[in-house]
Structures are given as C-alpha cells and as structure tokens.
Amino acid sequence: MKKIVIFGVGLIGGSVALALKKAGSAAQIIGVGRSTESLQSAVDLGVIDAACSDITQAVQNADIVLIAAPVAQTASILTAIKPALAATTVITDAGSTKSDVLACAKEILGEQFNQFVGGHPIAGAEKSGVTAATTDLYRNKNVVLTPTDATDPDAIQRVRELWQHCGANVTEMPATTHDSIFAAVSHLPHLLAFALVDDIASRKNAEQLFGFAASGFRDFTRIAGSHPEMWRDISLANRSALLNEITAYQDELSRLKQMLELSDGDALHALFDRASTARNNWAKLKEQ
Amino acid sequence: MKKIVIFGVGLIGGSVALALKKAGSAAQIIGVGRSTESLQSAVDLGVIDAACSDITQAVQNADIVLIAAPVAQTASILTAIKPALAATTVITDAGSTKSDVLACAKEILGEQFNQFVGGHPIAGAEKSGVTAATTDLYRNKNVVLTPTDATDPDAIQRVRELWQHCGANVTEMPATTHDSIFAAVSHLPHLLAFALVDDIASRKNAEQLFGFAASGFRDFTRIAGSHPEMWRDISLANRSALLNEITAYQDELSRLKQMLELSDGDALHALFDRASTARNNWAKLKEQ
Known part of the structure; x- marks a missing residue:
C-alpha cells in the first residue's frame, strides 16, 4: 500500500x-x-x-x-x-x-x-x-x-x-451480529458498572460506602471510569440490541433475587457454580 | 499476648x-x-x-x-x-x-x-x-x-x-451497619457479576460471545470466578440487606433503561458522568 x-x-x-x-x-x-x-x-x-x-x-x-x-x-x-x-x-x-x-x-x-x-x-x-x-x-x-x-x-x-x-x-460477520455480541459482552457490562457506581454515589453515606470498597469493587467498576460521551454515543448507536440485553439481564437478576427471597441455597449454589466455572474456563482459554 | x-x-x-x-x-x-x-x-x-x-x-x-x-x-x-x-x-x-x-x-x-x-x-x-x-x-x-x-x-x-x-x-460499627455496607460494595457486585456470566453462558452462542469478550469483561467478571459455596453462604447470611440492595439496583437499572428507551442522551450522559467522576475520584483516593 x-x-x-x-x-x-x-x-x-x-x-x-x-x-x-x-x-x-x-x-x-x-x-x-x-x-x-x-x-x-x-x-x-x-x-x-x-x-x-x-x-x-x-x-x-x-x-x-x-x-x-x-x-x-x-x-x-x-x-x-x-x-x-x-x-x-x-x-x-x-x-x-x-x-x-x-x-x-x-x-x-x-x-x-x-x-x-x-x-x-x-x-x-x-x-x-x-x-x-x-x-x-x-x-x-x-x-x-x-x-x-x-x-x-x-x-x-x-x-x-x-x-x-x-x-x-x-x-x-454481519453488522447486526456484531452489535448483538458487543451489546452482551461489552456494552451491557459498562452500563451495569455505571449504574452500580451511580447508585452508590447518590447515597447519603456514599463516602462511608466508598471507604470500605475493596479490590472486588475496584475491578468490577473499572469500566465505570470510561468516557461519558463515548458511552452515551455507543448506547444510543446500539440502543436496540442493548435494550434487549438489559431486559434479559433484568430477568436473570429477578430469578436470582427470587432464589434469595426463597432462601434457596441449592439454586443459588447452582447459579454461582455455573458462572464461576464458565468464568474460570474463559480465563484459562484467554491465557493460552 | x-x-x-x-x-x-x-x-x-x-x-x-x-x-x-x-x-x-x-x-x-x-x-x-x-x-x-x-x-x-x-x-x-x-x-x-x-x-x-x-x-x-x-x-x-x-x-x-x-x-x-x-x-x-x-x-x-x-x-x-x-x-x-x-x-x-x-x-x-x-x-x-x-x-x-x-x-x-x-x-x-x-x-x-x-x-x-x-x-x-x-x-x-x-x-x-x-x-x-x-x-x-x-x-x-x-x-x-x-x-x-x-x-x-x-x-x-x-x-x-x-x-x-x-x-x-x-x-x-454495629453489625447491621457492617452488613448494609458490604451488601452494597461487595456482595451485590459479586451477585451482579455471577448473573452476567450465567446469563451469557446459558446462550446458544455462548462460545461466540465469550470469544469476543475482552479486558472490560475480564475485570468486570473477575469476582464471578469466586467460590460458589462461600457466596451461597454469604448471600444467605446477609439475605435481608442484599435483597434491599438488589431492589435498589433494579430501580437504578430501570431508570437507565428508560433513558435509553427515550433516547435521552443528556440523561445518559449525566448518569455516566456522575459515575465516572465518582469512580475516578475513588481510585485516586485509594491510590494515596
């Protein structure tokens, strides 16, 4: 070239x-x-x-x-x-x-x-x-x-x-496939992290809460430090796929909440176990 | 001693x-x-x-x-x-x-x-x-x-x-204060990360989705690799405070979803900006 x-x-x-x-x-x-x-x-x-x-x-x-x-x-x-x-x-x-x-x-x-x-x-x-x-x-x-x-x-x-x-x-891949994939593995996690930090920052005891936040919080919220303009633009540009992902996530969270309401330890354990196995397998694969 | x-x-x-x-x-x-x-x-x-x-x-x-x-x-x-x-x-x-x-x-x-x-x-x-x-x-x-x-x-x-x-x-601090604080800054983030990975792992195209997950996903989901038994026990032990946190988070996520449904770029920007400012201030303070 x-x-x-x-x-x-x-x-x-x-x-x-x-x-x-x-x-x-x-x-x-x-x-x-x-x-x-x-x-x-x-x-x-x-x-x-x-x-x-x-x-x-x-x-x-x-x-x-x-x-x-x-x-x-x-x-x-x-x-x-x-x-x-x-x-x-x-x-x-x-x-x-x-x-x-x-x-x-x-x-x-x-x-x-x-x-x-x-x-x-x-x-x-x-x-x-x-x-x-x-x-x-x-x-x-x-x-x-x-x-x-x-x-x-x-x-x-x-x-x-x-x-x-x-x-x-x-x-x-087709653009719609691309946008669905990244709504799930990138755009949704960003919005979830922004939402958590915004929720905590709006509390009366925000300073106390942040004071006890540790390494798990640090990693989970790292992407909440991203550029607001860029993420406004991405959210609006991928609005439709992202709305589908938010809805799917709300359903998953409601199921998890219900397990907790019912004190269903077996169901909670099964969900956490599926997630941790999938997460750890993914990390091993990525390290290769 | x-x-x-x-x-x-x-x-x-x-x-x-x-x-x-x-x-x-x-x-x-x-x-x-x-x-x-x-x-x-x-x-x-x-x-x-x-x-x-x-x-x-x-x-x-x-x-x-x-x-x-x-x-x-x-x-x-x-x-x-x-x-x-x-x-x-x-x-x-x-x-x-x-x-x-x-x-x-x-x-x-x-x-x-x-x-x-x-x-x-x-x-x-x-x-x-x-x-x-x-x-x-x-x-x-x-x-x-x-x-x-x-x-x-x-x-x-x-x-x-x-x-x-x-x-x-x-x-x-009183035990109830402790449990509320850690429900917000530790237990909720763990459950949110477990829920995201479980949601993705359950999809037909899970392999494709994980294949394109990158560093943002890696950090956000690190805590989803935690011990399932330990987190079942913590969730059940702190059930009441954690249910309150899940409800508050669901409300926050619904508000964010509505901004996106309305294509309200200003509101999305304001939320992302509050979150990123709070997150970056917290990180600076922790580094000191």
Whole structure:
C-alpha cells in the first residue's frame, strides 16, 4: 500500500500507523484531525509521516482511508471526503458499533458505499491519545469486519490485510451480529458498572460506602471510569440490541433475587457454580 | 499476648499468624483445623508453632481464639470450644457477614457472649490456602469490628490490638451497619457479576460471545470466578440487606433503561458522568 490516510491519530489510529510502519507495509501515512497540535505531536513522535489539513489533498490517491476519530464525527468526515474520493480508495472505520455506521456510510457515500468496510478492533482503550499509541496494541487481538452484500471483495481483502499487518485476528460477520455480541459482552457490562457506581454515589453515606470498597469493587467498576460521551454515543448507536440485553439481564437478576427471597441455597449454589466455572474456563482459554 | 489459637489456618488465618510472628506480638500460635495435612503444612512452613487436635487443650489459657474457618463451621467451632472457655479468653472471627455470626455466638456462648468480638478483615481472597499466606496481607487494609453493648471493652481492645499488630486500620460499627455496607460494595457486585456470566453462558452462542469478550469483561467478571459455596453462604447470611440492595439496583437499572428507551442522551450522559467522576475520584483516593 502506497498511501494510508488516518482520520483521528489517537491511541487507535496512532497504533495502526505504528504497526504498519513496523511491518513496512505502507509507503506513506498521512494524519488528518481537528487538533493541529495533536497532529504535530504525532509527526514529532514519528507516528505519521505528515499531517494534512486539506482533506481533498489528503484523500487523493489514498489506498485506504481509516476513520479512527470519535464515532460522532463519522458522518461529517464521510461527507467531507466524498467529493474527493477516487474509485480505487477503500474506506474503513474503527467504531464500537457497526449497524449505525453502515447506515450512515450508505446514505452519504451512495454508489461508492461498495468501497466502505465497517471495522471494529477489540483493543483496550484505558489510555487515550497518540502518546499512548504502541506498535503491538492489536497483536493477537480480534478485529471484526462487517461487510455487506454490496461491499467490493477487494475492499474487504485490503482492510483485512491492513489489520493482519497489525498482528490482529480478523473475523467477518454481519453488522447486526456484531452489535448483538458487543451489546452482551461489552456494552451491557459498562452500563451495569455505571449504574452500580451511580447508585452508590447518590447515597447519603456514599463516602462511608466508598471507604470500605475493596479490590472486588475496584475491578468490577473499572469500566465505570470510561468516557461519558463515548458511552452515551455507543448506547444510543446500539440502543436496540442493548435494550434487549438489559431486559434479559433484568430477568436473570429477578430469578436470582427470587432464589434469595426463597432462601434457596441449592439454586443459588447452582447459579454461582455455573458462572464461576464458565468464568474460570474463559480465563484459562484467554491465557493460552 | 502469650497464646493465640487460630481455627482454620488458610490464607486469612495463616496471614494473621505470620504478621503476629513478624511483629513479635504472640509468644505461641496454635493452629486447629479439620485437615491434619494442611495443619502440618502450616507447621512446616513456620506459619504456626504447633497444630493441636484436642480442642480443650488448644483453647486452654488462650488469650485470643480467632475463628478463620469457612463461616459455615462457626457454630460447630463455638459449640466445641464453649466447655473449655476460660473467662479471660477472647473469641473473635473473620467472617464476611456479622449479624448472623453475632446471633450464633450469642445463642451458643450465652453468658460468655461478652467475650466475643465480631470481626471482618477486608483483604483480598483471590488465592486461598496456607501457602498463599503472607506477612503483609492486612497492611493498610480495613478491619471492621462489630461489638455490641454487651461486649467487654477489654475484649474489644485486645482484638483491636491483634489487627493493629498486623498493620490494619481498625473501625468499629454495629453489625447491621457492617452488613448494609458490604451488601452494597461487595456482595451485590459479586451477585451482579455471577448473573452476567450465567446469563451469557446459558446462550446458544455462548462460545461466540465469550470469544469476543475482552479486558472490560475480564475485570468486570473477575469476582464471578469466586467460590460458589462461600457466596451461597454469604448471600444467605446477609439475605435481608442484599435483597434491599438488589431492589435498589433494579430501580437504578430501570431508570437507565428508560433513558435509553427515550433516547435521552443528556440523561445518559449525566448518569455516566456522575459515575465516572465518582469512580475516578475513588481510585485516586485509594491510590494515596
């Protein structure tokens, strides 16, 4: 690939740039962003080859345009690049939800929607910003691509190779499947953690409660420290799948509550045992 | 203190023994337990001075008897030591719930209930067994004591000093306050994590879901890997406070769900913002 353009050179976009440079698989990496200062810092750190403020010029002759900016900017970025988009340029993104991004891309790109491949790298985002970017953020991590029937097979292949050069394991699935999976294993846990901390923080004796919270609480609530804006956007973007997950969880919690109301030790033990076995098996598998 | 007797020399009891030895604050530490093998291992590791299978002999002239065995054994241990209990011996425990332990001690010890001080060291239990015991498990950790109006002030003072010699910060509060606090910041999070993993594990596509679960899921569900028996016992022992917490959490989750149903981004943002601010402030305070 001769030219990669990255919109949003933070942890996600910056780590792609670093990994591609290390793999020697991109001749030129151009960064585009809203903050001149942060882009200059990406150039200074050697993460990107150049920053570009002229979008038409940036996108010209690009092999791949990767949108790694906050998802709320996706529509305006697609609108801005559309007039300059060559038929040979592939566009992809790194957002946490996919059905909404595909709908947006379809509407804005029109006939060029076949050049768009939705993507979601599953990599930690505890830190943010280009200074946190690393060459190995995606090594052995999952990346999900959500092509549609309309997507150009060559475009899919090019995005697949981009992530494989970053060391990732690439899987393809429909956007709705992606959104259901991540509603269950990521979005719901975030909302549950936010809800617990908000519930405790609103109590009169919040200070006392927090004072006795220990390591179990620390780990359970770590994701409640995440960015409020980002999680508002993800919640709204994946609203329908997330509402299904909340309902399923409410049912599970009601069943557990009933076991406790009935002092049904056997049922509680069976539930805890299923959960701890599944959790510990999962952890063993992940460690391999 | 001349003689300390510890029932259950695992992570909790063993770490008390090691810390007291290091502080030079106990002349003799005797271990009592159901497994001869595990007690012998505690002797071999230098955690206790001697193992004793004769309870009457073990308890004789003891300054403090610490019950650090699984809570389900507390009643039978109290019943066994009662006939041998001198008026000068203080009894304490290390269970995660306190109202139930006090009720049990009151019933079994009768007039000698004034010699009993309920205790709960708030220290991690990811590992278990005497081989995991360390001298500094309780350093700067909280220990809650739950004396009643009937408790002998000297007994409280002696137990307080025991934990202070282990490096812990000792707080006193009524057992019901203790149980409410830990229902909120420990027992509820455990049940919520068990419920999430059980819900996911029961799905047809569980393998696929677990396959895409990442670091947020890992931390949120770590406590779902806990011992099923221990959590059945804790849930039943703290049933009433825990039911209140589940109800409060269900209400909070219903409010959050409604915000999402209404696509109320401002309300979602406000809730996530309150939670993330509280969580991050708590983490900063704990790091100090």
